[in-house]
Amino acid sequence: MFSKVLVANRGEIAVRIQQxxxxxxxxxxxxxxxxxxxxxxxxxxxEAWALEGDSANETYLDTEKLVxxxxxxxxxxxxxxxGFLSENPLFAVACRDRGITFIGPSPESMRYLGDKxxxxxxxxxxxxxxxxxxxxxxxxxxxxxxxxxxxxxxxLVKAAAGGGGRGIRLVNGGGELAQAMNSASRESQAxxxxxxxxxxxxxxxxxxxxxxxxxxxxxxxxxxxxRECSIQRxxxxxxxxxxxxxxxxxxxxxxxxxxxxxxxxxGYESAGTAEFLLDPQLGEFYFLEMNARLQVEHxxxxxxxxxxxxxxxxxxxxxxxxxxxxxxxRPRGYAVECRIYAEDPYHxxxxxxxxxxxxxxxxxxxxxxxxxVARGQEVSIYYDPLLAKLVAWAPDRATGxxxxxxxxSRFLVLGVITNIPLLRTIMSHPQFVxxxxxxxxxxxNPAVTESMxxxxxxxxxxxxxxxxxxxxxxxSASPDATSVVAQNNPWLTSGTGRFP
Amino acid sequence: xxxxxLRRQYPDSVSSFRYHFESLGSFAKIELGDSEFYLTVTPTGxxxxxxxxxxxxxxxxxxxxxxxxxxxxxxxxxxxxQRDVERRRxxxxxxxxxxxxxxxxxGTVLEVLVKARDRVEKDQTVIIMESMKMELVITVSGSxxxxxxxxxxxxxxxxxxxxxxxxxxxGSLEQ
Numbered sequence: 001m002f003s004k005v006l007v008a009n010r011g012e013i014a015v016r017i018q019q020x021x022x023x024x025x026x027x028x029x030x031x032x033x034x035x036x037x038x039x040x041x042x043x044x045x046x047e048a049w050a051l052e053g054d055s056a057n058e059t060y061l062d063t064e065k066l067v068x069x070x071x072x073x074x075x076x077x078x079x080x081x082x083g084f085l086s087e088n089p090l091f092a093v094a095c096r097d098r099g100i101t102f103i104g105p106s107p108e109s110m111r112y113l114g115d116k117x118x119x120x121x122x123x124x125x126x127x128x129x130x131x132x133x134x135x136x137x138x139x140x141x142x143x144x145x146x147x148x149x150x151x152x153x154x155x156l157v158k159a160a161a162g163g164g165g166r167g168i169r170l171v172n173g174g175g176e177l178a179q180a181m182n183s184a185s186r187e188s189q190a191x192x193x194x195x196x197x198x199x200x201x202x203x204x205x206x207x208x209x210x211x212x213x214x215x216x217x218x219x220x221x222x223x224x225x226x227r228e229c230s231i232q233r234x235x236x237x238x239x240x241x242x243x244x245x246x247x248x249x250x251x252x253x254x255x256x257x258x259x260x261x262x263x264x265x266x267g268y269e270s271a272g273t274a275e276f277l278l279d280p281q282l283g284e285f286y287f288l289e290m291n292a293r294l295q296v297e298h299x300x301x302x303x304x305x306x307x308x309x310x311x312x313x314x315x316x317x318x319x320x321x322x323x324x325x326x327x328x329x330r331p332r333g334y335a336v337e338c339r340i341y342a343e344d345p346y347h348x349x350x351x352x353x354x355x356x357x358x359x360x361x362x363x364x365x366x367x368x369x370x371x372x373v374a375r376g377q378e379v380s381i382y383y384d385p386l387l388a389k390l391v392a393w394a395p396d397r398a399t400g401x402x403x404x405x406x407x408x409s410r411f412l413v414l415g416v417i418t419n420i421p422l423l424r425t426i427m428s429h430p431q432f433v434x435x436x437x438x439x440x441x442x443x444x445n446p447a448v449t450e451s452m453x454x455x456x457x458x459x460x461x462x463x464x465x466x467x468x469x470x471x472x473x474x475x476s477a478s479p480d481a482t483s484v485v486a487q488n489n490p491w492l493t494s495g496t497g498r499f500p
Numbered sequence: 501x502x503x504x505x506l507r508r509q510y511p512d513s514v515s516s517f518r519y520h521f522e523s524l525g526s527f528a529k530i531e532l533g534d535s536e537f538y539l540t541v542t543p544t545g546x547x548x549x550x551x552x553x554x555x556x557x558x559x560x561x562x563x564x565x566x567x568x569x570x571x572x573x574x575x576x577x578x579x580x581x582q583r584d585v586e587r588r589r590x591x592x593x594x595x596x597x598x599x600x601x602x603x604x605x606x607g608t609v610l611e612v613l614v615k616a617r618d619r620v621e622k623d624q625t626v627i628i629m630e631s632m633k634m635e636l637v638i639t640v641s642g643s644x645x646x647x648x649x650x651x652x653x654x655x656x657x658x659x660x661x662x663x664x665x666x667x668x669x670x671g672s673l674e675q
Binding site: 056166179183186187190191234346350351353354355357358360381382383384385408409410411412413414415417418420421424451453457459460461462463464465466467468469470473 | 502504506508510511512517519521523528530532535537539541547548551553559560561562563564565566570571572573574575576577578579581583604605606607608610625628630631632633634635637656
């Protein structure tokens with residue numbers, strides 16, 4: 001087993017990966033940009049190396065710096081987390097060239113799967129139905145025109161690389177097409193170093209359901225159930241749950257088999273996720289893409305299966321075979337995840353920046369918090385505004401949603417505006433609670449993104465504000481970056497992901 | 501008995517309100533317009549505590565000052581107030597005249613698509629920004645003539661900072 005691993009990431013995922021590495025008795029090497037000098041992922045590491053600079057390009061996206069630090073520090077492997085370089089085959093090649101193990105799939109399968117067009121061709125060859133799409137377009141060229149002629153509007157412009165909702169534009173008519181293609185291309189170039197775009201047929205209001213797969217180097221491939229990810233804003237997920245309320249046993253059976261077929265077709269190894277669009281009326285699903293990395297929402301899978309996906313990634317990368325058989329995968333109960341973003345849900349999800357003056361997350365049985373921030377820390381414009389992920393496990397869905405709503409109501413954050421009130425509203429929204437929703441949920445329920453405060457309650461707030469205005473100014477809270485490591489994480493307290 | 505004036509600006513903004521405050525031993529009396537509130541406040545930490553109302557309800561709260569903004573968290577809801585004593589100085593931010601185009605959030609200017617004296621139409625894209633890795637397209641809300649562009653590619657801008665000045669009357673720039 002490795003004795004030292006570098007985590008080439010920041011925020012909650014760099015914290016979460018190091019937690020598992022520590023449990024496995026592996027020393028961790030953190031890297032950090034100038035503004036992350038005192039971030040939790042740095043303070044918890046056994047070693048921390050400066051990347052010097054602030055923009056993503058000169059820090060967490062700088063292949064040379066990262067590989068150099070890995071070699072200097074004596075790390076035998078690099079875990080890329082998600083985002084940044086996690087799906088960049090060139091980074092995986094650079095690691096391999098220096099004799100450093102890249103914890104993830106091989107550069108070859110990443111090349112196949114990271115390219116959304118090629119991955120669709122592979123899926124089709126494996127007998128899996130995909131969403132109709134064009135080849136790579138160079139502006140509004142012949143390929144684009146032919147696609148528009150066949151499928152019409154609305155359509156999606158999509159970046160061939162990337163993920164996380166970046167480089168995607170919805171186009172309703174020909175007048176917007178050129179600008180949308182330019183804009184998506186630029187965004188993808190900036191975020192992933194690849195500006196290629198294509199067009200995709202827009203399926204009106206499907207559900208987004210994905211299947212987690214796990215495979216080792218000998219080709220043993222299993223699925224780890226599905227995750228329902230239909231609650232999205234700006235094409236980015238904010239709530240995920242498992243099991244999906246939309247899947248019948250028959251549908252689930254067909255979907256997980258499709259995911260395994262795609263993974264096997266590329267000789268996939270490590271943890272990966274096959275994303276599908278589900279038309280709930282027709283009961284049909286279409287393969288969208290395969291994410292060759294750990295997903296943001298992986299904790300809900302861990303919660304119902306009682307296993308640690310990062311541990312399996314590390315063991316598989318170390319050459320161990322996957323000793324888990326499909327029959328060992330026995331889901332227990334229900335889990336939901338809410339992504340806590342520093343953004344204003346009532347004003348077009350505008351990112352909010354500032355210093356975290358209070359950070360007091362809820363804790364208790366059945367709750368897990370994956371957090372990358374601490375009190376006193378600066379939330380800057382440089383990175384994704386994801387602060388933390390709150391997961392609630394319960395024996396059944398109704399209890400899980402109530403548990404989550406209750407936990408969110410106790411989550412005290414001051415200094416930046418967060419989406420917590422919106423998440424609370426969703427957790428108790430009749431349509432969401434019924435389970436009968438799709439990716440149009442926020443658009444179809446505009447009231448959800450309007451703030452509603454009862455007048456009596458508002459008066460109490462005003463009175464308390466007057467009280468606070470009359471108090472001597474309190475000193476701002478002192479930085480508390482280690483608290484995140486000590487707080488309410490089942491990995492640390494029990495050494496296992498099983499809830500409660 | 502002391503008094504003050506606050507302006508609530510989040511989640512919704514309303515006109516400012518005046519209050520009267522009186523500390524009466526274990527509780528505080530607060531008058532807002534014609535309503536009176538008696539609150540018992542029990543701190544549990546720095547800027548955190550419980551607030552009991554006369555009707556017997558207790559609410560958990562936290563508060564912190566961000567510059568001259570009071571951020572108040574009450575039972576899972578966030579409210580932001582501003583001391584409304586005098587008009588604040590602008591600290592380099594724009595006054596926000598109707599014809600100015602302001603940065604909707606902090607970020608980096610990726611591209612400036614217009615220059616001074618350009619005529620622009622309503623909804624035309626004038627600037628492209630990046631904030632938290634998201635691309636942000638800035639459009640103008642009315643037609644007019646660009647008087648001055650106050651940022652350039654690569655600039656870091658704060659929320660509310662002026663990006664360009666727009667003369668709404670197309671003739672206003674002709675000499």
